[in-house]
Amino acid sequence: MPDAPPLPDAPRTPGTSGAPLRAELLLDQDVPDALGDELVAALDGLGVRTARVRRAVGHRGAGDVPWLVLAALPLQAFLSGLGAEAVRDAYASFKAAVGRLARRDGAAAAPPRPLVLRDERSGLSVVLEPDLPAEAYERLLGLDLTAFRVGPLHYDRQQSRWRSELDEAAG
Numbered sequence: 001m002p003d004a005p006p007l008p009d010a011p012r013t014p015g016t017s018g019a020p021l022r023a024e025l026l027l028d029q030d031v032p033d034a035l036g037d038e039l040v041a042a043l044d045g046l047g048v049r050t051a052r053v054r055r056a057v058g059h060r061g062a063g064d065v066p067w068l069v070l071a072a073l074p075l076q077a078f079l080s081g082l083g084a085e086a087v088r089d090a091y092a093s094f095k096a097a098v099g100r101l102a103r104r105d106g107a108a109a110a111p112p113r114p115l116v117l118r119d120e121r122s123g124l125s126v127v128l129e130p131d132l133p134a135e136a137y138e139r140l141l142g143l144d145l146t147a148f149r150v151g152p153l154h155y156d157r158q159q160s161r162w163r164s165e166l167d168e169a170a171g
Contacts, residue, residue, distance in 0.1 A: 021048045021081070023073035024120075028056045028113070031068060035101055039069060039115075042094040047081055048073060067127075068101055068113040075119035075126065076145045095137060098128050116152070119145065125152035126162070135160060 023043060027036050040050045098115050112130040119125075124145055136155040143153075143162055150166040 021074055021078055022051045023048045023071050024051055025053045026056055026070040026072075027053065028068050031101065035097070036069075039094075039097045039101065042097040043071070045093055046078070048078060067116040069115045070118060071115065072118045072120045074121065075117055075124065078117070079141055079143060079145070099130070124148055124150075127152050127154050129155070133157070136162075 025036070025040065036053060040053065043050060101115060114130065115128045117126045117128065122145070126140065132155055136157075139155070139160070139162060148164045148167050150170065151164045152166075153162045153164050155161075156163050
């Protein structure tokens with residue numbers, strides 16, 4: 001999968017300064033090109049231009065890479081833009097791509113690995129685990145990332161909220 005060239009006519013994402021959001025994707029070797037392309041297209045539909053797509057180093061074992069896809073982007077702007085009605089279909093496409101990635105990875109003997117969104121400024125990560133309930137995605141849209149310092153953020157199904165255990169332990 002080659003690097004995607006910058007696109008000057010990228011759509012603007014609501015809640016941003018008017019500039020298109022840019023992301024860098026790091027895909028594990030196990031992600032087929034077609035699924036990587038689907039994720040790039042889903043992000044594009046959400047107003048995120050993928051500046052570069054790279055593959056993880058192939059000499060590591062599957063247990064050494066805890067994620068399947070790592071997407072680095074301005075996360076708060078991305079989440080703020082997702083709340084707009086205009087992106088509802090594109091958001092559904094993104095969720096479907098995350099689900100297909102997880103199901104495909106879970107077909108192997110190893111447990112499925114998540115997609116990780118990492119804020120390029122703060123380094124804060126949000127872990128999108130396989131089979132998250134719709135409520136998790138809805139709560140993610142309204143999440144104030146400035147309330148967290150360390151991360152990574154995981155969705156706690158028992159408490160129905162996003163949380164960082166490391167932040168809680170430090171506080």
